[in-house]
Amino acid sequence: MQKKIAVINDIAGYGRCAMTVLLPIISYMGVQACPLPTSIFSSNTAFPDFYMDDYTDRMEKYIESWKKIGLQNQFDGIATGYLGSVRQIEIVRRFVKEFSREETLVIVDPVMGDHGRLYSAYTVELCTELRKLVALADIITPNLTEGCHLADIPYKEKGWKKKELFTMAAQLSEMGPSHVVITGIPQGEYIANYVYVKTESGPAARLIRVHRAGEERCSTGDVFSAIIAADALNDVPFDRSVRKASRFVKQCIEKALELGTPPAEGVPYEAVLHRLKRG
Secondary structure (H helix, E strand, O other): OOOEEEEEEEEEOOOOOOHHHHHHHHHHOOOEEEEEEEEEEOOOOOOOOOOEEEOHHHHHHHHHHHHHOOOOOOOOEEEEOOOOOHHHHHHHHHHHHHHOOOOOEEEEOOOOEEOOEEOOOOOHHHHHHHHHHHOOOOEEOOEHHHHHHHHOOOOOOOOOOHHHHHHHHHHHHHOOOOEEEEEEEEEOOEEEEEEEEEEOOEEEEEEEEEEOOOOOOOOHHHHHHHHHHHHHHOOOOHHHHHHHHHHHHHHHHHHHHHHOOOHHHOOOHHHOHHHOOOO
């Protein structure tokens, strides 16, 4: 049967991000993506004005309806993104526990901040609660800022040594996930992703680099995590998946530069989706 994944994230009507990126990419890769919205935005928050409808009060009724139609044992994967309150994290943690089978893969993208700074909503309490969700994950995809905050390691913009990245990834893995990728590590003309996998014979780790392409823009993290999630359900080896995601994000940025896509509108993944291998 076709694999199914519950995707827990927000929806933005304009400006590619979150659900509007995750659902089509995961679907294209052959996995049925089932959205559980956390909030609805008129556009992503990179625009000067946006309307936001917080869906927290509706999430539990939404989940209860899923229970009534027998979806508790139907998901092969659960993928989570930005969660903006302690209550949302608590709801998602309960969902993971109630809807996971033994073989269900849990992929957590701990969206907290960037460039060494946490988003304004992220308090100490919220970070503590997010660590509890990370403990339930099989795979996590933090960027460098998020990895530092979760592991309680001082942030620095550049100059990371492999030994330091290994230490961070190992600490994150000790929280629960067996697979960790720390994304967006600047290395001169390259952007690197550090891959760490806990195995029975010990940890396996490597640095995967791609040439930097243009300026940073919205949605690249969502593109990356969508590929990681779909590949995990399709049994693609983790390092191969990270390499694929890294290259595809670069292709998306290159297409954005070619088309003159404004950074706030994310990347035009639609124009290069055909290049994405499904396995």
